[in-house]
Amino acid sequence: MQLIFPSLNKTWTWSLLLFLMVMGIGCKQEPRTSSTTTTETPSYQPPSFQMDSAYQYVTDQVAFGSRVPGSEAHEACKDWIVAKLTSFGLNVIQQTFPAKLYTGTAVTGTNIIATINPDQNKRILLGAHWDSRFMAEQDVDESTRNQPILGADDGASGVGVLLEIARLLAQSSIPLGVDIILFDVEDQGERSGATETWCLGAQYWSRDPHVPGYMAKYGILLDMVGAHDAEFPVEDLSNIPDYNAQVAGHVSAIYLKVWRLAQQMGKGNLFVKRYVVG
Template sequence: MSSQHSADRPTRSTRRTFLTASAAAAAATVAAPLAAAPAAALEAGPPPGPGRPARPQQPDRELSVLLREVDRDRIEATVRRLAAFGTRHTLSNQDDPIRGIGAARDWIFAQLSGYAAASGGRMTVELQSYVQEPASRIPTATRITNVVATLRGDSSPGRTYVITGHYDSRATDVMDAVSDAPGADDDASGVAVLMELARLLATRHTEATIVLAAVAGEEQGLYGSGYLAKQLKAAGVDVQGMFSNDIIGSSTADDGTRDPRAVRLFAEGVPTAETPAEASTRQSVGGENDSPSRQLARFVSDVAENGATGMGVRVIYRRDRYLRGSDHISFLREGWPAGRFTEPNEDFAHQHQDVRVVDGVQYGDLPEFCDFDYITRVARVNGATLWSLAQAPGTPKGATIVTTNLTNDTTLRWQRGDEPDLAGYEVVWRETTAAEWQKVIAVGDVTEVTVDLSKDNVFFGIRAVDRDGHRSPVAFPKPGS
C-alpha cells in the first residue's frame, strides 16, 4: 500500500519502501478514538491483504446521551394526536381547526416551532406550500403544504441530510377525503419519529445541516416530497443523504409474525438518474451494488446496529416494495442518495382499511395496532444515523480509480474536503462477492494513494475521517486516468 500526493511520485521500488512507513504514520494520524465492535460482529473473517478488519462505528458520548433521551411516551402521544384528527387526507378540509389535514398541519407546525424556540435561532420552521393543479389523484387544484424544520449546521452548513414522514392519510378508497382515516402506522409513526428527533436536536450543535420534514400528498402521488426535493435542488443544496420513514409503527404481520428488533431499509442499486452510458460503464467495471444509496445503507448499518439502538438494520437491495413507493423516490429522481425505513412485517388487514368492526374485530389504521416501543427503537436508528452523518466529514467527492495502466496495484484519487476538523482518509476494500466492506487502510491527509492490491480482484472505496474518529459514508470510485 502506498500514499502520496500526485505531484510527488517516487519510483516503484522506493514507493513500496515508503508505503510501509507511510501506512504506519497515516494510521496514527487517522486513529479513531471511537470504540471498536468485537470481531464476532463480522460474519466471516476478513480476507488476506493490506489493512485491518473493518469494524462498526460505535456511538460517541453525545450520541449515547441523545439516544437515551428518545421519549417513548412523547412518540405515543404524537401518534395518538395525529390519529385524532379523524382524517388527514390531502383532499380533506384545510380550514377546519379540529378535523382534516389543515388541523394536523397547524398542530405539527406549532409543535415544531416550540422545539425550534429552544435552538437559539439555529432551527427554523416553515410552512412550504404550493398549489397542485389537477393531476393523478388530484381532481381539483389543491394546496399542498409541507412542514419543514431546518437545523443549520455550524461548520459545514451547505452539506445537508433530510428525513421525512408523510402526515397525510387515506382510507381504502384513495379518493375518499371524508371517511375516517386515522393513519396511525401509515404514517403518523414516521411523523412522530421526525418530531421527536427535532425536539432532541434543537438544543444540540451539529456540523452539517439537518432537514426534518412532515410532507403531504404522499398517498396521492409523492407530491409534497417532490416539491421539497425540487426546491432544495433549485437552491443548490448539497443533499448527501435522505431517508423516508414510512410505516414504522409495528413489527407484527397480519399472520402474527413478529420481528421487533429489525427495521427494513430499502436502497436501490444503479441510480435511476444515471445516463445509459454511465450505467453501461458501471456494468463493465463492476459496482452494480455500489450506488450512493447502497453506500448510505452500509453507513446506516455501520453506525446504528448496536446496543444503544437495540435494533438490526435489514438492508433490502431494492428501490421499494412491489406496487408501493415512498417519498425517498422524489429524492432519487433528483440524483441524491436516499432510502426508505419501514417495518419488517406489514399488517395488510389494517393498512388502508376503513375504520369498522366486523364480527367483533376492529379494523383500520388505529393507534391500538402500533407498537410504541418499536417506534422508539426506530427513532434511535434514525437518530444514530442523522447524528453520525452530520458530525462526520462529507462523502469524498471526485473519487476515481486509475484504469489506464496495466499494473497489479491500484491507484485512487479524490478531492480533499474543506471540513475544519478533517484528519484524513481511509481506503476500504472487499472481495467482489462480499456485500460489506471487509478491510480498511488508513492513508492520512492525502488525495492520492496506491495500494498493493489488484483492482481486477476487489472493490475499493474511500471515506473521510475527522479528528474525533467520525467516518463519512464511502465514495465508490469511477474509472479514470
C-alpha cells in the same frame, strides 16, 4: 384504530440519533500532529429518545381525524405540527404548492420544513409525510374501503418520530446541519402504479427546494415505522426509473452504515439484511 408504537421504533430512532452523533463527532476530530501523537475521539452520549413523547405525537395527529388534503383535519394538523416545531425553537418554513390529484381534485399542499443549525454547510435531510390517504381501498374490511384512513402508521408514525428527534436535536450541539421535511400530498396516488401520481409534495420540493441549490449529503425517509413486529429490509434500487449506478452506490453505502450500526447494537433482527424491490 389501535395505535402501536413498540420498542422497535425506539431502536430505529436510537440508531438514527447515534448515527447523527457519530457523523457529527467525525467532523470534530483533529488530525494527528506526529506519528507518535494520537488524538482522543470526543465522547458523546446520544440524548435519550422519549418513546412516550413520540407515541403522544402520533396520538395527537390521529385525534384530528384523517389528514386528507383539503379537509379541516388536515389544516388543523398542519397548524399543530408547525406550532410544535416552533415551540422547539426551530426555524419553520411552510412551503405551499398547488396539486392536482389523479381523481381531478385540486388541492393546496404544504411541505413543513424545520432546520437545525441552518448555518452549517454539511447537511442531511430527514423526511416523512404527514398526510393520510383519502380511501382505504386495500382494507381487509370491504365495508370501509371507501373511507379515508387515520394513518397512525402510514404517515403519523414517521412524523411522531421526527418530532421527537427535532426536539432532541434542538437541545443538542452537533457540528452538522439537519433539515426535517414533512411532505404533503404524498399518499393520494393511483393504486395502479402510476408513480407520478404519488409523492406530489416531494416532487414539488425537488423542483423548488426551500433553499436554492440545496444539497444534502444524504437523506433518510421514515415511512410506516410504527407497525407491530415490523422489519426494515434494504431497498433494492436497481429497478428504479433512470437508474444511476453511481447514485445507487452512494445510497447503498448509507444503507450499510445504518444497518451495520444496528448490527453492532444487537438489532439485526429488526434491520434485516434482506433486499426488497423499491
